[in-house]
Amino acid sequence: MTKKILLLGAGRSAAALINYLLENAPAEGWAITIGDVQVEHLQTTVAPLPFARAMVLEVQQPEQLAVEVGKADVVISLLPAAFHEVVAKECLRQGKHLLTASYVSPEIQSLHEEALQKNMLILMESGLDPGLDHMSAMAALQQIRQKGGRLLSFKSFTGGLVAPESDNNPWHYKFTWNPRNVVLAGQGTARYIQNGEYKYIPYHQLFRRTERVEVAGYGTFEGYANRDSLSYRKLYNLQDIPTMLRGTLRREGYCAAWHVFVQLGMTDDSYQLDNTTNLTNRSFLESFLPPAAATGAGLPQRLSWYLGIPEDGEIMQKLAWLELFEDKPIALPNATPAQVLEQLLKEKWRLAPGDKDMIVLQHQFVYEMAGEQHELTSSLVVTGEDEVQTAMAKTVGLPIGIVAKLLLQGKITKRGVAIPVDQELYEPVLAELKQYGINFTEI
Amino acid sequence: MTKKILLLGAGRSAAALINYLLENAPAEGWAITIGDVQVEHLQTTVAPLPFARAMVLEVQQPEQLAVEVGKADVVISLLPAAFHEVVAKECLRQGKHLLTASYVSPEIQSLHEEALQKNMLILMESGLDPGLDHMSAMAALQQIRQKGGRLLSFKSFTGGLVAPESDNNPWHYKFTWNPRNVVLAGQGTARYIQNGEYKYIPYHQLFRRTERVEVAGYGTFEGYANRDSLSYRKLYNLQDIPTMLRGTLRREGYCAAWHVFVQLGMTDDSYQLDNTTNLTNRSFLESFLPPAAATGAGLPQRLSWYLGIPEDGEIMQKLAWLELFEDKPIALPNATPAQVLEQLLKEKWRLAPGDKDMIVLQHQFVYEMAGEQHELTSSLVVTGEDEVQTAMAKTVGLPIGIVAKLLLQGKITKRGVAIPVDQELYEPVLAELKQYGINFTEI
Numbered sequence: 001m002t003k004k005i006l007l008l009g010a011g012r013s014a015a016a017l018i019n020y021l022l023e024n025a026p027a028e029g030w031a032i033t034i035g036d037v038q039v040e041h042l043q044t045t046v047a048p049l050p051f052a053r054a055m056v057l058e059v060q061q062p063e064q065l066a067v068e069v070g071k072a073d074v075v076i077s078l079l080p081a082a083f084h085e086v087v088a089k090e091c092l093r094q095g096k097h098l099l100t101a102s103y104v105s106p107e108i109q110s111l112h113e114e115a116l117q118k119n120m121l122i123l124m125e126s127g128l129d130p131g132l133d134h135m136s137a138m139a140a141l142q143q144i145r146q147k148g149g150r151l152l153s154f155k156s157f158t159g160g161l162v163a164p165e166s167d168n169n170p171w172h173y174k175f176t177w178n179p180r181n182v183v184l185a186g187q188g189t190a191r192y193i194q195n196g197e198y199k200y201i202p203y204h205q206l207f208r209r210t211e212r213v214e215v216a217g218y219g220t221f222e223g224y225a226n227r228d229s230l231s232y233r234k235l236y237n238l239q240d241i242p243t244m245l246r247g248t249l250r251r252e253g254y255c256a257a258w259h260v261f262v263q264l265g266m267t268d269d270s271y272q273l274d275n276t277t278n279l280t281n282r283s284f285l286e287s288f289l290p291p292a293a294a295t296g297a298g299l300p301q302r303l304s305w306y307l308g309i310p311e312d313g314e315i316m317q318k319l320a321w322l323e324l325f326e327d328k329p330i331a332l333p334n335a336t337p338a339q340v341l342e343q344l345l346k347e348k349w350r351l352a353p354g355d356k357d358m359i360v361l362q363h364q365f366v367y368e369m370a371g372e373q374h375e376l377t378s379s380l381v382v383t384g385e386d387e388v389q390t391a392m393a394k395t396v397g398l399p400i401g402i403v404a405k406l407l408l409q410g411k412i413t414k415r416g417v418a419i420p421v422d423q424e425l426y427e428p429v430l431a432e433l434k435q436y437g438i439n440f441t442e443i
Numbered sequence: 444m445t446k447k448i449l450l451l452g453a454g455r456s457a458a459a460l461i462n463y464l465l466e467n468a469p470a471e472g473w474a475i476t477i478g479d480v481q482v483e484h485l486q487t488t489v490a491p492l493p494f495a496r497a498m499v500l501e502v503q504q505p506e507q508l509a510v511e512v513g514k515a516d517v518v519i520s521l522l523p524a525a526f527h528e529v530v531a532k533e534c535l536r537q538g539k540h541l542l543t544a545s546y547v548s549p550e551i552q553s554l555h556e557e558a559l560q561k562n563m564l565i566l567m568e569s570g571l572d573p574g575l576d577h578m579s580a581m582a583a584l585q586q587i588r589q590k591g592g593r594l595l596s597f598k599s600f601t602g603g604l605v606a607p608e609s610d611n612n613p614w615h616y617k618f619t620w621n622p623r624n625v626v627l628a629g630q631g632t633a634r635y636i637q638n639g640e641y642k643y644i645p646y647h648q649l650f651r652r653t654e655r656v657e658v659a660g661y662g663t664f665e666g667y668a669n670r671d672s673l674s675y676r677k678l679y680n681l682q683d684i685p686t687m688l689r690g691t692l693r694r695e696g697y698c699a700a701w702h703v704f705v706q707l708g709m710t711d712d713s714y715q716l717d718n719t720t721n722l723t724n725r726s727f728l729e730s731f732l733p734p735a736a737a738t739g740a741g742l743p744q745r746l747s748w749y750l751g752i753p754e755d756g757e758i759m760q761k762l763a764w765l766e767l768f769e770d771k772p773i774a775l776p777n778a779t780p781a782q783v784l785e786q787l788l789k790e791k792w793r794l795a796p797g798d799k800d801m802i803v804l805q806h807q808f809v810y811e812m813a814g815e816q817h818e819l820t821s822s823l824v825v826t827g828e829d830e831v832q833t834a835m836a837k838t839v840g841l842p843i844g845i846v847a848k849l850l851l852q853g854k855i856t857k858r859g860v861a862i863p864v865d866q867e868l869y870e871p872v873l874a875e876l877k878q879y880g881i882n883f884t885e886i
Contacts, residue, residue: 189714194734197726198717200780202708204647209733230717265645271632274641274673283640290652291637308751337643 002031003408006068008059008087009078010036013101013177015388017078017397018042024405025051035068036079059083062090069094074404076100078397084108088122095120097407099400101127104417112417121412125419126403127396128359129158132380132433133246134235134419135399135426136440137363140378141236142423149367149374151241156363157213157223159249160392163356163383164218170318172251174349176357176384176392183267183342185248192229192245201225207259213249215360215379216443222255223247235421249360257318261341263307264288269338276335280327284340299325322348357384359391361440378442398436402429445474446851449511451502451530452521453479456544456620458831460521460840461485467848468494478511479522502526508533515539517847521840527551531565538563540850542843544570547860555860564855568862569846570839571802572601575823575876576689577678577862578842578869579883580806583821584679585866592810592817594684599806600656600666602692603835606799606826607661613761615694617792619800619827619835626710626785628691635672635688644668650702656692656805658822659886664803665698666690678864692803700761704784706750707731712781719778723770727783742768765791800827802834821885841879845872 005021007014014034021032022045034042035057042054059065059079069075069090074097077087081102091098092111095118104124115122125131133156144151162174175182190201201209210222229246233239250258261267265288273279273287282299289302297305300320304311319325322344332343351357361380366373384391403420406412406428414422420429433439448464450457457477464475465488477485478500485497502508502522512518512533517540520530524545534541535554538561547567558565568574576599587594605617618625633644644652653665672689676682693701704710708731716722716730725742732745740748743763747754762768765787775786794800804823809816827834846863849855849871857865863872876882 189708189711191714191717197734198730199734200708200716200730202647202706202711202731204645205706205708263645263648265632265643265648268632268645271634273643274634287641287643288645291640291642 002029003074004031004033004072005404005408006072006075007032007034007078008036008057008075008083010034010039010042010054011078012388012390013393013396014078015390015397016393017076017401018045019389020398020401021404022046022049022052024401025049028405028408030408033068033072059086062086065090066094069096072096074099074407076400076404077102078400081105084124091122092118092120097121097123099123099126099403099407101125101131101396101400103130104419109417116416119415121407121415122417123403123414123420123425124417126400128160128392128399129361131399131420132395132438133158133361133363134421135430136361136378136380137236138421138423138426139430140363140365140376140440140442141238144365144367144376147369149369151238151365151367152373153243153366154236154238154241154363155211155223155243155245155247156361157211157221157247157249158361159221159223159359161221161249161251161358161360162351163358163391166352166355166357167251169348170314170321171254171257171349173254174351174355174357175346176351176390179342179346179349180338183338183345184269186224186227187267187269188227190225190227190229192225193233193241194243194245196242198230204262207255207262210255211245211247212252213362215362215381216441218360218381220252221249221360222252223249224255235419243366249362253314253318257315260303260307260309260315260319266337266341269336272334272336273340276330276333276340279330279332279340281322281324281330281344282327284330284337284344285324288337351387351390353387355387357387357390357392358382359395376442378440380438380440382438394436395438398433398438399429402432445472446517447474447476447515448847448851449515449518450475450477450521451479451500451518451526453477453482453485453497454521455831455833456836456839457521458833458840459836460519460844461488462832463841463844464847465489465492465495467844468492471848471851473851476511476515502529505529505533509537512537512539517542517850519543519843519847520545521843524548527567534565535561535563540564540566542566542569542846542850544568544574544839544843546573547862552860559859562858564850564858565860566846566857566863566868567860569843571603571835571842572804574842574863575838575881576601576804576806577864578873579804579821579823580679581864581866581869582873583806583808583819583883583885584681587808587810587819590812592812594681594808594810595816596686596809597679597681597684597806598654598666598686598688598690599804600654600664600690600692601804602664602666602802604692604694604801604803605794606801606834609795609798609800610694612791613757613764614697614700614792616697617794617798617800618789619794619833622785622789622792623781626781626788627712629667629670630710630712631670633668633670633672635668636676636684637686637688639685641673647705650698650705653698654688654690655695656807658803658805658824659884661803661824663695664692665695666692667698678862686809692805696757696761700758703746703750703752703758703762709780709784712779715777715779716783719773719776719783722773722775722783724765724767724773724787725770727773727780727787728767731780794830794833796830798830800830800833800835801825802838819885821883823881823883825881837879838881841876841881842872845875 032052039054226246359382363378365376382391475495482497802825806821808819825834
């Protein structure tokens with residue numbers, strides 16, 4: 001009997017998942033429907049295949065969504081997280097399984113009991129981060145627990161970066177993911193626990209509170225804390241762990257320079273700037289600086305004084321490379337500071353044709369066993385093929401594709417609202433990922 | 444015919460207004476009703492007076508509010524701003540004038556047309572700041588305009604402070620107003636315009652971006668920018684003014700020390716701290732600092748390193764005076780950082796019996812006339828009588844009391860939702876205020 005998969009979302013991050021679904025469809029007996037507001041780019045791939053179709057689908061149109069969900073056995077959504085409530089409710093109404101790569105929101109969590117009653121799985125956080133990080137952490141924790149280790153510290157960092165061979169700018173960063181999310185990253189207060197003490201980092205200090213992270217063969221990175229490191233203690237069954245921190249990786253030097261934008265207020269998305277029609281990079285910067293006194297000091301100098309940045313150091317070089325001090329027009333009416341900054345960065349941090357991205361994930365465990373302290377570091381580095389078949393798309397899409405396969409094969413018994421921390425999920429997913437070069441190294 | 448006034452709100456800030464109403468009632472033929480959730484403290488004053496009564500009144504109980512509003516000719520509300528929508532709607536329904544000292548909210552503004560149709564005045568922003576600042580600014584602007592001056596710059600600062608004779612702590616500050624508002628003051632982004640350039644100050648920079656303000660005979664203060672300096676350009680008819688800034692005054696040194704709390708994240712009211720049952724001042728501070736390395740450095744030293752504060756300077760002395768480094772318990776379950784900080788400060792910054800507060804207001808105008816640049820500085824200092832009859836209560840309450848009198852005398856023609864920027868309002872109010880020693884000095 002043909003199994004039907006409905007994939008919602010055909011954007012950049014769906015490329016590897018679409019490949020996976022189409023490759024596995026003949027053997028698994030799948031029919032694939034891919035729906036998004038824009039699907040033209042898929043037609044040449046999908047049109048020749050009898051078992052696949054791409055269609056314009058507007059999630060906001062309830063009738064169309066209901067019809068397509070009704071035809072499916074499993075729904076996968078890579079749409080922006082804001083759409084997941086409406087999709088999940090439709091899946092719930094029709095009793096269809098749903099898989100996504102997004103965080104469990106309170107709205108989604110509230111569907112748990114009803115999903116259980118309908119014998120239906122709503123599996124969230126099944127991409128890269130969150131997703132692969134959960135699965136690989138659970139596998140390593142299982143290993144430590146089996147030999148009788150007691151966890152003292154668990155730190156975990158993930159970054160979507162540019163591969164060394166395509167790294168040709170002083171920030172050592174390019175956008176491999178939604179630029180808006182990168183600009184707004186970290187807003188709110190980061191919470192974690194260190195040696196039993198709760199720690200809180202307000203957003204305006206976040207990018208100066210980094211940790212060095214070494215990845216063998218790939219050099220040094222720096223990690224800044226994610227907003228919530230505490231709620232995972234329960235999910236990972238680590239309620240009493242004295243140290244737990246989840247963070248995001250960047251190349252060394254990035255965070256100190258990004259901290260300048262945060263300090264200035266350039267990442268604020270809560271209000272619109274006045275009079276932005278004649279805005280330039282230079283006047284954008286000027287609007288966050290104290291008024292120029294009659295010192296005759298130039299704009300870079302005034303910035304360096306205001307924030308205490310060395311005038312000829314690496315931070316200033318990074319800012320200059322972005323043309324932040326130039327009178328370059330920014331045509332963006334009624335924009336928030338964050339929207340202006342995103343516009344400015346998008347041009348500079350674009351992944352060029354042929355550019356390769358790189359995913360880096362590292363778990364650092366400290367545990368006690370027979371009175372002795374041990375360390376285990378588990379690292380993953382995945383490099384993309386080019387600017388379309390990215391490591392980001394691969395690591396987000398493949399875990400979710402493999403879960404879909406296992407689910408349709410009847411190998412997953414989990415039901416309700418869940419994340420992939422159960423052995424029946426993470427073990428086969430991690431095993432199959434190795435075939436795709438997604439392989440953790442433990443030291 | 445007896446005129447009836449309903450005053451809602453009998454708290455600390457109502458003391459001077461209640462005195463004013465009771466003093467004027469016999470001559471003006473007023474009957475006064477004072478309603479609040481707690482009015483016992485008024486009984487000895489009010490009971491002997493045939494024309495006044497105090498009653499327990501719960502604004503959330505619509506029937507009771509409707510009955511009392513129904514009996515009144517004018518309603519005055521000194522309740523917290525959150526209650527004004529329900530009060531204003533009841534006044535509107537029954538066609539009764541309303542006077543408050545709070546900012547015009549969008550909800551209140553939306554009642555304008557209906558209030559006009561019912562020939563009814565909803566006069567907001569009629570206390571000190573906002574209120575007296577509008578009135579005195581309009582009077583001074585009128586004077587400059589009459590002689591043909593063109594405004595180049597208008598800066599205006601107000602502060603509720605402690606009088607020099609009661610100033611006995613290193614912060615030179617005590618709470619003379621709602622402590623919660625002081626802790627949360629300035630959150631959001633401050634906007635102003637300087638020499639035609641829009642300027643934005645994010646909250647985490649606000650308390651280091653101060654201006655020195657001199658008040659003859661009272662020494663030096665520092666002013667930090669209020670959230671919105673721009674919307675008043677239209678209300679004051681100063682649309683094209685190149686420089687406009689409204690701010691809040693503190694004594695010199697306060698802002699640099701307060702900046703420490705902001706930098707640490709202690710004024711955040713958006714989340715609850717974990718595990719606050721055993722919290723002490725010291726552990727509260729510790730939770731915002733990076734984990735202690737094995738340096739053996741003490742807590743004050745680590746704070747000084749983290750924020751770059753001189754270890755033996757005035758800022759550290761102010762913090763030590765608050766016992767911030769002590770293991771003093773804070774019994775406050777499920778509290779936000781801002782609530783903990785408020786609790787800590789409330790004990791230290793309490794106005795003691797006999798303590799006098801002080802209101803300082805200064806307008807700084809620069810204008811051009813006949814090709815020459817002129818300056819006009821208009822300052823007000825009001826000192827309280829004691830910790831009950833405060834300068835704050837006087838300057839908040841008297842303007843609103845005088846407006847009530849003028850309104851009941853039929854001398855105010857303004858209708859709809861308004862603030863006191865019309866001559867028929869500010870001129871007689873400022874004139875009568877002089878009898879109470881509220882007198883601006885111009886230089």
